[in-house]
Amino acid sequence: EAGVAQSPRYKIIEKRQSVAFWCNPISGHATLYWYQQILGQGPKLLIQFQNNGVVDDSQLPKDRFSAERLKGVDSTLKIQPAKLEDSAVYLCASSYRLAGGYNEQFFGPGTRLTVL
Amino acid sequence: DQQVKQNSPSLSVQEGRISILNCDYTNSMFDYFLWYKKYPAEGPTFLISISSIKDKNEDGRFTVFLNKSAKHLSLHIVPSQPGDSAVYFCAASNAGGTSYGKLTFGQGTILTVHP
Numbered sequence: 001e002a003g004v005a006q007s008p009r010y011k012i013i014e015k016r017q018s019v020a021f022w023c024n025p026i027s028g029h030a031t032l033y034w035y036q037q038i039l040g041q042g043p044k045l046l047i048q049f050q051n052n053g054v055v056d057d058s059q060l061p062k063d064r065f066s067a068e069r070l071k072g073v074d075s076t077l078k079i080q081p082a083k084l085e086d087s088a089v090y091l092c093a094s095s096y097r098l099a100g101g102y103n104e105q106f107f108g109p110g111t112r113l114t115v116l
Numbered sequence: 117d118q119q120v121k122q123n124s125p126s127l128s129v130q131e132g133r134i135s136i137l138n139c140d141y142t143n144s145m146f147d148y149f150l151w152y153k154k155y156p157a158e159g160p161t162f163l164i165s166i167s168s169i170k171d172k173n174e175d176g177r178f179t180v181f182l183n184k185s186a187k188h189l190s191l192h193i194v195p196s197q198p199g200d201s202a203v204y205f206c207a208a209s210n211a212g213g214t215s216y217g218k219l220t221f222g223q224g225t226i227l228t229v230h231p
Contacts, residue, residue, distance in 0.1 A: 004159070031217075042120070042205050042221030043160070056218055091159055097217070104150065105219065107159030 002026065004108035006092050012114045018080035021111045025073070025094030031055075032069055033105060034077050035091040043091055049075065082115045089113070119143045120208050122222035130230055135193040137225050139206030142187065146208040150219070151180060151191050154203040163204075164191070196229045203227075 005024040013019050025032050031050050035043035046065065048056040051072035060067070064083070069075040079086055089112050093105040121140045129135045137151075147168040152160035166173040166180045166189070173180050179192045193200055206222040 040223065042122075042207075042223050043219075044221070045218055048218065093159070095217070104162050104165065107152075107161065109157065109159050 004092055004094055004106055006090075006108035006111055008111055009109065010112050010114075012116065013082055015084055015115050016081040018078065019082055019113060020076050020078045021090050021092075021113075023075045023077070023092030023108060025075070025092070026096075026106055029094035029096050029106070030072075031095045031097065032075050033093040033095075034067055034075070035093065037089045037091055037110070039088070046077070079113075082113075084115050087113060087115045118223075119146075120206055120220050120222040122204075122206055122225050124225050125223070126226040126228070128228045128230065129196050131198055132195045135191075135196045135200065135227055135229065137191040137193075137204050137206075137227065139189050139191075139222055140187060141189075141208050143208070143210070143220075144187070145210045146220075148209045149180070149182060149189050150207045150209070151178075152205045152207060152221075153200075154205065154224070160205055193227075196227075198229050198231050201227055201229050 007022050033048050034046045036046050037043045046060045047067045049069040052069045067077045089110040091110045092108045095105045119142050150165040151163040153163050154160040164175050164178045164180050166182050171182050182189045203224045203226050205224045207219040209217055209219050
């Protein structure tokens with residue numbers, strides 16, 4: 001079974017530029033998550049989708065971050081404009097179960113973003 | 117507000133010995149707990165979990181203990197192997213509530229197992 005795919009793996013941009021990350025979850029997984037992991041910290045949930053609807057985006061900085069999950073499969077996360085403090089690893093995860101319940105999530109390898 | 121805390125940034129043990137990683141939480145609504153392992157340049161991988169109705173769950177060399185009154189859980193690895201060297205994250209969820217299974221992670225503990 002193929003795992004969660006993410007691209008690109010690495011990205012370096014200047015502050016105030018825009019950037020987009022792509023995620024393809026495990027086939028058949030209804031729920032998709034985007035996390036931000038700053039160096040030395042644990043992953044922090046940015047947004048959670050169930051199929052193509054948002055169930056939690058309470059920690060997404062909506063003035064600069066946006067995400068979509070068209071057709072309930074692939075997802076993109078965008079930052080526009082980027083700030084220095086956005087430097088982090090962006091992790092995508094998916095889970096089979098619908099949102100809620102005992103929820104084991106499967107993570108992709110992440111995209112390491114460096115904002116200069 | 118750090119609801120899940122791993123107070124030891126790092127742990128070093130000898131191969132064959134026991135590794136004990138600790139995690140504390142503050143939110144009494146958490147009812148499901150997980151441990152994830154992370155190697156460099158890879159995403160976290162699920163290791164073991166425990167529901168709040170249990171106080172122990174075992175899977176091979178890995179055992180998780182939950183002390184609800186102390187709001188504390190620990191992961192025991194016996195015996196430790198060099199391949200266990202990784203970052204270990206504790207995570208908690210209010211699985212039975214309305215948080216849609218959202219996971220809250222601790223800061224992680226770097227485990228190094230020396231041959």
